[in-house]
Amino acid sequence: MLVRDYMTPHPIMVGPEMRVTEAQKLMTENNIRHLPVVGDGKRLLGLVTRQRLAIPPEKLASLDVWEITRFLAELTVQRVMVTGPDLHTITPDKTLEEAADMLIRYKISGLPVVEDGMVVCGIITETDLLIEFQNLLGANDAGWRVVMRVPNKVGQYRKLVRAISENNWGLMALGGVRSPRHPDKWDVVLKVRHCTKEQLIAVLQAIEEQELVDIRETGGALPDSNVASRQR
Amino acid sequence: MIRAIGKMDQPVVRVKDLAVAYETRYGDVLAVRNVSFEIHRGETLGIVGESGCGKTTVAYALVNYLGRNGKIVKGDIFFQGQSLVGRTPEELRRLRGDQISMVYQDPMTSLNPVLRIGEQMTEVLTVHRGMAEEEARQRCIEMLQRVYMPDPAKVLERFPHQLSGGQQQRIIIAMAMLNNPALLIMDEPTTALDVTVEAAVLDLVADLRRDFDTAILFISHNLGVIARVSDRVAVMYAGEIVEMAATARIFARPQHPYTQGLIRCLPKLGRSKTSSILYPIRGRVPPPSNLPPGCVFEPRCDYARDACRQQRPPLRELPGSHFTRCLFSEEIDPAQWKPDSEPVLLQPTAATQNNSQPILEVDRLQTYYRHPNTSLLSFIGLGRRDYVKAVDGVSFQLPKGCTLGIVGESGCGKSTLVKTIIGLEEATGGKAQFMGFDISRRVNKRDLDIIKELQMVFQNPDSTLNPVYTVGQQIERPLRRFRIVPPDRVHEEVVRLLRAVKLDEHYYNRLPRQLSGGEKQRVGIARAFAGRPDLVLADEPVSALDVSVQAAVLNLLLEIQREHGTTMIFISHDLSVVRFMADYVAVMYLGQIVEIGPAEAIYQPPYHPYTESLLAAVPIPDPEVEQEHIRLEGSVPSPLNPPSGCRFHTRCPRRNWLPDGGRICETETPPWQQVSAEHRILCHIPLEKLRQMEPVVHPTLSKGH
Numbered sequence: 034m035l036v037r038d039y040m041t042p043h044p045i046m047v048g049p050e051m052r053v054t055e056a057q058k059l060m061t062e063n064n065i066r067h068l069p070v071v072g073d074g075k076r077l078l079g080l081v082t083r084q085r086l087a088i089p090p091e092k093l094a095s096l097d098v099w100e101i102t103r104f105l106a107e108l109t110v111q112r113v114m115v116t117g118p119d120l121h122t123i124t125p126d127k128t129l130e131e132a133a134d135m136l137i138r139y140k141i142s143g144l145p146v147v148e149d150g151m152v153v154c155g156i157i158t159e160t161d162l163l164i165e166f167q168n169l170l171g172a173n174d175a176g177w178r179v180v181m182r183v184p185n186k187v188g189q190y191r192k193l194v195r196a197i198s199e200n201n202w203g204l205m206a207l208g209g210v211r212s213p214r215h216p217d218k219w220d221v222v223l224k225v226r227h228c229t230k231e232q233l234i235a236v237l238q239a240i241e242e243q244e245l246v247d248i249r250e251t252g253g254a255l256p257d258s259n260v261a262s263r264q265r
Numbered sequence: 266m267i268r269a270i271g272k273m274d275q276p277v278v279r280v281k282d283l284a285v286a287y288e289t290r291y292g293d294v295l296a297v298r299n300v301s302f303e304i305h306r307g308e309t310l311g312i313v314g315e316s317g318c319g320k321t322t323v324a325y326a327l328v329n330y331l332g333r334n335g336k337i338v339k340g341d342i343f344f345q346g347q348s349l350v351g352r353t354p355e356e357l358r359r360l361r362g363d364q365i366s367m368v369y370q371d372p373m374t375s376l377n378p379v380l381r382i383g384e385q386m387t388e389v390l391t392v393h394r395g396m397a398e399e400e401a402r403q404r405c406i407e408m409l410q411r412v413y414m415p416d417p418a419k420v421l422e423r424f425p426h427q428l429s430g431g432q433q434q435r436i437i438i439a440m441a442m443l444n445n446p447a448l449l450i451m452d453e454p455t456t457a458l459d460v461t462v463e464a465a466v467l468d469l470v471a472d473l474r475r476d477f478d479t480a481i482l483f484i485s486h487n488l489g490v491i492a493r494v495s496d497r498v499a500v501m502y503a504g505e506i507v508e509m510a511a512t513a514r515i516f517a518r519p520q521h522p523y524t525q526g527l528i529r530c531l532p533k534l535g536r537s538k539t540s541s542i543l544y545p546i547r548g549r550v551p552p553p554s555n556l557p558p559g560c561v562f563e564p565r566c567d568y569a570r571d572a573c574r575q576q577r578p579p580l581r582e583l584p585g586s587h588f589t590r591c592l593f594s595e596e597i598d599p600a601q602w603k604p605d606s607e608p609v610l611l612q613p614t615a616a617t618q619n620n621s622q623p624i625l626e627v628d629r630l631q632t633y634y635r636h637p638n639t640s641l642l643s644f645i646g647l648g649r650r651d652y653v654k655a656v657d658g659v660s661f662q663l664p665k666g667c668t669l670g671i672v673g674e675s676g677c678g679k680s681t682l683v684k685t686i687i688g689l690e691e692a693t694g695g696k697a698q699f700m701g702f703d704i705s706r707r708v709n710k711r712d713l714d715i716i717k718e719l720q721m722v723f724q725n726p727d728s729t730l731n732p733v734y735t736v737g738q739q740i741e742r743p744l745r746r747f748r749i750v751p752p753d754r755v756h757e758e759v760v761r762l763l764r765a766v767k768l769d770e771h772y773y774n775r776l777p778r779q780l781s782g783g784e785k786q787r788v789g790i791a792r793a794f795a796g797r798p799d800l801v802l803a804d805e806p807v808s809a810l811d812v813s814v815q816a817a818v819l820n821l822l823l824e825i826q827r828e829h830g831t832t833m834i835f836i837s838h839d840l841s842v843v844r845f846m847a848d849y850v851a852v853m854y855l856g857q858i859v860e861i862g863p864a865e866a867i868y869q870p871p872y873h874p875y876t877e878s879l880l881a882a883v884p885i886p887d888p889e890v891e892q893e894h895i896r897l898e899g900s901v902p903s904p905l906n907p908p909s910g911c912r913f914h915t916r917c918p919r920r921n922w923l924p925d926g927g928r929i930c931e932t933e934t935p936p937w938q939q940v941s942a943e944h945r946i947l948c949h950i951p952l953e954k955l956r957q958m959e960p961v962v963h964p965t966l967s968k969g970h
Contacts, residue, residue, distance in 0.1 A: 042478040043277065043306055043447035045345040048359045063275045063346040074393035075363050075444075149394050154445055 036132055037125035039165055040146045040155035046071045049078055049111035056110050057086050067143040069153050070114045077122065077151045079114030082142070086113065122147045125154060129165060132157050171206030171224035173252055177233055180247040181221045181240075182212060189243065193221065196236050202228045220246065275346060276303035277447050277480040278327065283340035285319075285326050293338070294554045296322045297504045299580065300340070304448070309474060309481040311495030311512070313488055313527075315811040316782075317550055319504040320484045324450050327482070328365055329357055345447060363393050366441035370453040372433035376425040382436055383421030389443045408439045411476075412469055415899065429900040430675075431462030435469070442473055450482045455490060459674040460838060461897045464882035467493050468896065486811065488531060489884030492516055500524050503550055503561040506580060510587040513888045520587060520594040522566045525602070530816035531886055532845035534962055537864060538823055543845070545817035549781060560591070568597055623662035624700055624832050625686070625800060631694035632656040632678075632685045636905055653904050655681040657856035658695065663849070665799075668826070668833040670847030670864065672840055672879065676901045678856040679836045683802045686834070687719050699800065717747040720798040722822075724805035726785035730777040736763075736788050737773035743795040762791040765828075766821055783814030787821065794825055800832045807842065819846060840883045844868055849943070852876045855912040856904055862944030871955030873946045874919035880961040891963040911935045911949060922950050 046069045047056055060068055060083065068081040088101075096104060123132055123144045135144060136159060143158035167173065183189040190209070197204050206224035213220075225233060230248065237245045283300040286293040297319040304310045312320045325331050327342060329349070342349045347360055369375050377385055383402065390401035402421065409417035412435040425433060434454060441449055451470070455463040471494060474481055485491050491498055492512060499509040500523065508521040519525045526546040533541070548565040557563050559574040566573065572592055580590045591597070636651035656678045663669050671679045684690045686697060688708030697705045702715055720743075723729040730739060740759045744750060750758045760770045766787040777785055786806060793801055803822065807815040819842065826833055837843050843850060843864075850867040852860040852875060860873035867876060881895035897916050902908055908915050911930040920927030927949070935949045946955065 043345075043364070043445075043480075045275070045347075046364075047347075050359075059346050065275075074395065076394070149390075149396060152394050 034129045036123055036127045036146055036157055039161050040157040042155045044156040051110045053108040053110055053113055054105055056081055067156055069145045070110050071153055075153050077145055077147055077153050079116040080120055080145060081110050081114045133162055170222055174205050175252040176205055176224045176226035178249050178251045179223045182218050182244040182246050183221055184242050185217055185219055192240050196240055197225055276305050279303040279343040281341045284338045285322050286336055286338045288334040296553050300506055302499055304480040306480055307478040309483050309495045311483045311491035311498045312501055313491045314501035315550055318501045320501055321452055324452050324484055328367060363444040364447045366446040366449050368437050368441050368451045368454045370456050372437050375437050378425050382423055386440055389440055408443055412439045431458050434466055448480045452484045461674055461882045465896050470494055488886035492886050492888045493884050504553055505561055507590045516888050520589040521591045522568055523562045525599040530813050532841040534841045534844055538845055543816035543820055546813040624665040625663040626698045628660050629695035630656055630659045630692055630697055632681050632690050633693040651905055654856050655904055659858050661861055665832055666830045667848040668835055668846055670843035670850045671836045671853060672843050673853035674901050677853040679853055680804055683804055687721055687802055717796045718799045720793040720796055720801050722789050722793045722803040722806045725809050726789050729789055730785055732777050735774050735776055740792050740795055747796045762795055766791045782810055786818050802834045804836045855907050859947045866944045870958040870960055872958055873948055874917050875913050877961055893961045922954055
């Protein structure tokens with residue numbers, strides 16, 4: 034799970050001389066929130082974000098209507114883009130966790146992906162991470178989503194996986210986190226298919242030391258029409 | 266892996282209602298009209314069509330190489346969300362920047378002949394990315410490995426002329442990918458390559474697209490190539506997109522009469538002249554300055570109605586994202602299609618009945634070329650003499666009235682063999698007898714009678730017709746020279762010949778430049794048949810022609826051949842065409858025949874391993890046909906110094922079938938193994954083993970149109 038495989042490759046990029054109004058239009062039309070500004074050879078100069086395009090209220094108050102038009106017409110992206118120490122980037126060989134760590138640490142929503150120094154080869158945003166979070170838990174495939182609470186001991190996963198595979202059921206996703214309110218336990222999320230709810234409950238409850246916390250049917254045709262599927 | 270994405274995926278390129286015109290003396294000529302398409306990340310759109318239909322103009326419009334007289338008159342091109350139309354060259358340069366790369370047809374013209382490969386490749390990185398020389402070099406080596414170039418570090422030291430065509434094209438593709446472009450435009454990238462190399466390059470394109478998520482616009486006239494690489498196909502005709510759909514769909518259910526016609530006029534790998542017939546599309550592509558008022562395809566369409574003549578049909582969407590520019594697509598069923606006149610299937614009797622007496626006997630024929638040796642010793646006449654063994658010990662017999670097809674990669678000696686038979690080259694050894702007469706001497710030492718009986722049809726009709734003589738004069742010449750008819754009846758005979766090749770007498774006074782490629786080739790055929798020869802040698806007669814014309818010319822050759830009972834040697838790199846035309850097929854490799862036999866036997870196991878690889882490489886215009894994946898490594902070794910033992914052992918994929926990894930292939934010349942009376946294979950591998958080979962092309966071939 035490296036940035037290389039989950040970023041958006043070949044992002045839309047602009048040159049530093051572009052008018053801010055044009056950049057704004059481009060971002061709206063293409064439904065994007067980050068616009069890398071590049072010079073020759075796709076070398077990163079800065080990043081335009083939606084927040085950067087908003088005129089600060091105190092400045093707005095000091096301009097009259099005519100001045101705003103002129104002010105905007107002459108403004109180029111290089112004057113509003115994020116540069117210098119505020120411009121954070123990542124390389125394609127980093128892990129998704131490292132990308133997430135940077136987004137959290139700097140409270141930003143996306144990172145240009147650069148190689149060979151500063152050549153832009155992609156962009157990775159919160160959305161990409163959320164999509165992979167969804168996929169990691171098998172959210173888009175139909176099946177039973179199960180949460181098991183297990184003690185913090187070696188061999189718990191093995192018991193769980195063996196119980197499911199002995200029945201020839203499909204295990205589509207498996208993830209574990211330290212249980213939020215029970216620091217000595219772990220919550221394991223699984224996605225199982227090719228079985229009925231009753232069969233699954235019976236098998237899971239028979240596992241020693243473990244507790245079935247939640248079971249529900251998820252996935253399949255998601256109601257959200259905005260979710261498109263594509264082949265990779 | 267199916268992956269859900271929550272964000273809108275914008276296309277890399279979106280072309281909207283594009284029209285491109287060229288300024289000429291007679292006003293603007295619209296070369297491309299109403300063209301719209303989009304390409305997403307990691308998708309390949311194939312554009313297919315005959316020459317002159319505007320494929321390349323679309324590609325040039327995307328990169329603004331339209332030339333001084335070309336201009337975009339209407340529509341818009343969006344690249345990465347931004348319009349490319351109406352911008353200054355400097356703005357365009359910045360917009361496209363390093364994001365669009367292009368690969369052209371002829372690799373040699375894209376490489377600088379005086380710079381080493383390494384200098385040309387590293388320049389991309391040092392200039393665009395400001396990379397240090399050593400690092401750039403390392404990156405180039407990695408990229409060359411990605412395009413499966415053997416020994417990349419050495420290749421960087423070479424000059425372009427020291428590489429083969431396939432290697433050059435790989436270099437070009439590697440260079441195009443160095444900058445990681447968002448869009449790669451490939452204009453006939455494999456047309457100049459051999460079928461085996463082509464197959465490897467197409468595999469490479471598919472791999473690169475997957476790994477780099479590049480959007481690819483792939484232009485080709487070859488439906489088989491398009492079927493192999495594209496996700497979606499757009500068929501262009503006379504400057505318009507007439508049909509666009511997913512690849513599997515367009516080949517399984519073509520909706521536009523033009524697409525249906527194109528598919529009908531292709532020879533299929535499993536079909537021969539005795540079992541099927543090619544249906545050319547009548548007429549020709551209208552010039553862009555003189556388009557019909559209604560549907561552009563209407564004059565050639567079998568389903569044209571009044572409505573088609575009155576208005577230009579819009580590109581409309583059928584279910585399944587299938588676009589067609591035909592008003593009656595739903596009503597037209599290609600399975601119900603009937604040709605105008607019922608075709609006469611050729612009877613196999615013509616080929617087999619008089620095979621008692623061979624008309625042509627070739628026995629261990631050799632044609633060597635002296636290779637200039639540059640050493641000082643040879644300057645004073647003491648150096649070792651080097652020979653290029655272009656044809657080395659070829660033997661075969663050809664019965665009267667039959668067609669022998671010769672296939673093989675370029676440089677295997679096909680053309681030299683034919684030139685030796687006709688006398689343009691002198692044989693250096695062996696014997697060739699034509700109707701009992703010795704023909705191993707040059708043409709200027711032969712009797713006029715023998716010259717008359719052997720005629721040739723050349724590959725490129727442009728260069729074989731004299732541009733200052735009229736068509737009539739050129740066909741007259743052999744008639745007068747060989748005194749075929751009395752002088753007062755020459756004109757009459759020329760008209761008869763013109764009619765025989767489906768041209769009327771108006772063509773008598775035309776000059777070659779007033780003819781289309783197909784018409785020129787017909788004149789070439791008329792001239793070859795003027796002397797009523799007994800043997801016609803056709804060297805790639807249809808490879809310079811469009812598919813719809815190719816079908817007509819092949820039919821014509823067959824018809825004339827049948828009428829005169831002419832024997833023919835037919836060279837082609839296209840194995841489907843050879844399968845269609847030939848009664849016997851000879852597969853050549855490095856100056857030798859490695860397999861020869863009746864056509865149907867060659868295309869079925871047992872194969873020679875080389876034949877098997879050739880068949881596996883043929884691009885088949887049907888995405889449903891499954892082909893074995895066999896790819897030959899490297900290129901044909903130099904005939905100056907052919908490999909010892911079996912000449913194919915350096916590339917043979919089946920060597921390991923023999924004990925000891927095929928040690929014997931390196932040391933001993935393989936024996937001829939007789940499969941049947943007429944079918945023999947030159948290989949060490951025992952026949953029983955060869956017989957166990959899987960057929961290369963899995964037979965969904967019986968299904969046809």
